[in-house]
Amino acid sequence: MSSEWVYIGIFVVVSLVVPIVAVALPALINPKKPSKLKEEVYECGIESRGSIHVQFKAQYYIYALVFLIFDIETVFLFPWAVALDKLPLFAVVEGIIFILILLGGLIYAQRKGVLAWT
Amino acid sequence: MTDVINLIGNWLREVLLGWGVSELWTGLILKSAAALLVALVSMGFVIFIIWLERKLAGRIQDRLGPNRAGPYGLFQSFADIIKIFTKEYITPEGADRGLFNIAPVLGLASVLLIWAVFPFASTLVGGDIHVGVLFVVAAGSFGIISILMAGWSSNNKYALLGASRAVAMLISYEIPMILSLLVPVLLAKSMQLSEIVASQQPWYIFVAPLAALIFFISSMAEIGKAPFDLLEAESELVAGYHTEYTGMKFGMFYVSEFLHQFTIGALLTTLFCGGWSGPFAEQVPILGVLYFYLKTFFWYVVISWIRLSLPRIRIDEMLNLNWRFLIPVSFANLITMAAADRVMFEYGTARWLYVLVMLAINLVILWAGIRLVNRLAQPVVRQRFPERPVAVPPETEILEVS
Numbered sequence: 261m262s263s264e265w266v267y268i269g270i271f272v273v274v275s276l277v278v279p280i281v282a283v284a285l286p287a288l289i290n291p292k293k294p295s296k297l298k299e300e301v302y303e304c305g306i307e308s309r310g311s312i313h314v315q316f317k318a319q320y321y322i323y324a325l326v327f328l329i330f331d332i333e334t335v336f337l338f339p340w341a342v343a344l345d346k347l348p349l350f351a352v353v354e355g356i357i358f359i360l361i362l363l364g365g366l367i368y369a370q371r372k373g374v375l376a377w378t
Numbered sequence: 379m380t381d382v383i384n385l386i387g388n389w390l391r392e393v394l395l396g397w398g399v400s401e402l403w404t405g406l407i408l409k410s411a412a413a414l415l416v417a418l419v420s421m422g423f424v425i426f427i428i429w430l431e432r433k434l435a436g437r438i439q440d441r442l443g444p445n446r447a448g449p450y451g452l453f454q455s456f457a458d459i460i461k462i463f464t465k466e467y468i469t470p471e472g473a474d475r476g477l478f479n480i481a482p483v484l485g486l487a488s489v490l491l492i493w494a495v496f497p498f499a500s501t502l503v504g505g506d507i508h509v510g511v512l513f514v515v516a517a518g519s520f521g522i523i524s525i526l527m528a529g530w531s532s533n534n535k536y537a538l539l540g541a542s543r544a545v546a547m548l549i550s551y552e553i554p555m556i557l558s559l560l561v562p563v564l565l566a567k568s569m570q571l572s573e574i575v576a577s578q579q580p581w582y583i584f585v586a587p588l589a590a591l592i593f594f595i596s597s598m599a600e601i602g603k604a605p606f607d608l609l610e611a612e613s614e615l616v617a618g619y620h621t622e623y624t625g626m627k628f629g630m631f632y633v634s635e636f637l638h639q640f641t642i643g644a645l646l647t648t649l650f651c652g653g654w655s656g657p658f659a660e661q662v663p664i665l666g667v668l669y670f671y672l673k674t675f676f677w678y679v680v681i682s683w684i685r686l687s688l689p690r691i692r693i694d695e696m697l698n699l700n701w702r703f704l705i706p707v708s709f710a711n712l713i714t715m716a717a718a719d720r721v722m723f724e725y726g727t728a729r730w731l732y733v734l735v736m737l738a739i740n741l742v743i744l745w746a747g748i749r750l751v752n753r754l755a756q757p758v759v760r761q762r763f764p765e766r767p768v769a770v771p772p773e774t775e776i777l778e779v780s
Contacts, residue, residue, distance in 0.1 A: 267409045267505040268494050268513075274413040275490035278421065279483040279630050286463045286626045299471045301534045302621055312535050320546045323697075327549040330705075334556040337712075338512055341564040344716060345723045352720050356713055363709055366701075375701045376694075 322374045326366075333362050381663045384501055387412070413494070416504060420493050424637050425455045431636065431682055438686045465625035470533050473622065477531035481524045482623065482630035488520030489638045496644055497572040499654045499666030510571035511559055514645065515552075518600070521638070522548045525619050528631070532622035540618030543608055543693065550697060551599035551606075554592050554704040557712055561589035562649045564716060565736075575653035583650040585733050586715070588740035590650040592708050597642040598681060599696070601635065605688040606696060643677035644670070651677075707747040714739050 301308040340347070340355045347355075369375055387408060394404045429444065429452060436443020444451030469478060494517075495510045497503040507513060522545055529541020563569055565585060566577040583590045599606040615621075620631045647653060651673050654666030691699075718739055722732050 263405065263409075264505045264507050266406070267413065268507065270406070270409050271413040271417070271494035271505065272487075272491060274410070274417050275487045275494075276483065278417050278490065279486040282486075283479070283483060283626050283630060286465070287467065290464055290625060291466045293466065294468075298468055301470045301472070301532075302616065303534065303536060304616060308535070312533055312538055314535060314538075316539065316542065320542050323546045323550055327553065330553045331549075331556070334553070334560065335512070337560055338509075338563060338569060341560050341716070342567055342569055344564060344719055345567060349720070352716070356717065359709060359713055363706075366705065370701070375697070 319374075326369055326375070329362065329365060333359070381499075381501055383667075384663075412504070416493050417490055420490060420637060420640070421633070423640060424633050425459070427636050427640055427678065428455045428458075430679075434679065434682050435686055438683070459629075462626055462629045467627060468622075468624045470622045472533040474531035474533075477527045478622075479627070481528035481531065482627045482634075484527065485521055485524035486630045486634040486637070488517055488524060489634045489641055491517040491520070492641050492645075495571055496648060496670075497575050497653055498670055499663035500660055501663045502667065503572045506570060506572050509569050511563055511569045511574075511649075514571075515556055515559065519552070521634070522552075528623070529619040532619075534616075534622050536616040537619050537621045540615040540621070543615075544602065544619060547606065547608060547693075547696065548600060548602070550700045551596040551704075554700065554708045555596040555600060557705070557708040558589040558593035558596065559649065560712055561586045561715060564712070564719060571648055571653075575648060575655065578652045578655065579729070580733065581650060581652045585736045586650075586711075586740050587737070588707070588711050588744045590646070591744070592704055592711075593650070594646065596700075596704060597645070598684070599700075601638045601642055601681075603635070603639065603681070604685045605691050607685075607690055608693050608696065639681055640674065640678055643674040643681065646677045647673040703747065703751050707743060710747070711740065711743050714743060 337355070337359070340351075344352060390411070391404055391408060394407060395401070399407070432454070433443040433451065435441075444454035447453040447457050469475060492514050494505045495507060495513055497506070525544045525548070526541050529537045529539075529544070532538075562574050562582050565582060566574040568574060568577070602608075620628055623631060647670060653673075654663075654670045656665065656669035658665055715736060718735055722735065727735075
């Protein structure tokens with residue numbers, strides 16, 4: 261089994277090396293003529309003003325919060341699904357109740373109106 | 379002769395051992411060679427895929443598509459690669475150079491990494507780890523980070539806005555995607571991809587069509603192509619998170635987008651369509667590789683077809699589709715299937731009955747979900763304007779025929 265993980269480790273290195281080589285190779289042959297005008301930020305031809313760290317909708321943040329809950333939940337559900345036939349009946353029912361509690365959270369968020377994009 | 383790749387692998391092992399290379403190093407060299415082969419074959423496929431996609435787009439939009447370079451324009455992608463190689467790298471002023479350069483590399487790496495675990499044939503499995511499905515999810519999530527890095531570091535308001543949109547969308551669609559990935563795990567009682575493939579009697583797309591459908595829709599959103607291509611909506615956000623990228627750095631994002639679509643095809647094949655299985659695939663493993671890639675190409679073309687036919691949907695519609703339809707339905711499906719699985723296990727139900735019951739559950743929940751959504755849907759509020767005068771033709775004299 262550990263040899264499989266060695267392969268995964270090698271694959272991580274390979275999958276990083278392939279794009280690094282692909283990005284680094286053109287740097288040897290491509291032209292380098294930097295100029296002030298060329299390096300300006302492209303915003304449809306209009307001169308860029310101010311910092312980019314502008315304020316925008318807080319909705320993005322709330323989606324991330326709700327996502328976090330469900331993502332962690334699903335990580336717990338994978339082992340539960342694998343061992344479904346070996347678990348005692350109590351654990352199976354408990355898993356389902358766990359999902360239902362979190363679904364309650366989804367309904368709460370829905371009622372609060374935080375999932376609506378206004 | 380039927381298992382060419384393992385044959386070559388064993389021959390190489392003999393040669394290396396014959397040269398006096400130690401057992402450990404032989405293993406490492408062979409594994410590196412295998413990893414490089416898988417990665418480069420996937421990259422090679424991308425070159426072909428880009429041609430296929432453009433040709434397909436041309437035909438669907440009643441054009442010819444690329445037809446100048448080589449027969450049927452087959453060498454068009456190579457011409458593009460040569461061109462993109464000679465393009466200057468421009469870094470916008472005020473950009474965070476470190477993040478700006480890492481982002482495209484990480485973007486492609488996250489997609490390539492998924493190819494580490496696919497079983498290509500009965501005897502040809504990459505890294506056959508116990509937690510294969512979790513690995514796929516984890517590797518795929520890196521792509522989201524690379525998008526946020528690209529948008530944040532390029533010092534461009536549109537890029538940042540595009541990246542934020544992309545992240546809000548991708549993380550939302552990640553939930554139904556993971557929940558529908560749970561269904562094959564639940565049916566196969568294993569997270570190992572090779573075991574999931576081996577246990578598909580019949581294919582899981584016939585056992586759990588609803589899970590396959592939800593996985594299909596949410597993974598279409600994950601790759602960020604039309605109708606879900608809000609992250610690079612060119613009429614709103616210049617080009618989204620890769621506005622400031624030039625040359626091969628942009629090329630990396632482009633390639634990773636195409637490779638991701640191909641990877642989703644491979645995932646659909648592995649999890650729902652039997653992977654390498656097909657007639658004689660057990661005896662002749664090389665046929666398994668062929669079946670695997672054929673099915674992957676089938677799904678690839680289906681995704682392209684949908685993307686070329688549908689217009690982009692609005693961001694609130696898209697998020698509503700996810701939070702109000704896909705997530706509740708996939709939760710309901712998961713709970714019911716888990717309960718049914720356990721109950722049928724207790725009574726020792728026959729396989730054919732098991733499949734039929736699962737199929738029925740999927741179809742009933744799909745039907746109920748659509749009905750419920752239709753009932754709960756808020757009526758569309760249309761603004762009513764006072765009637766405006768309509769141009770009328772000058773009064774014509776009606777000649778009464780007497």
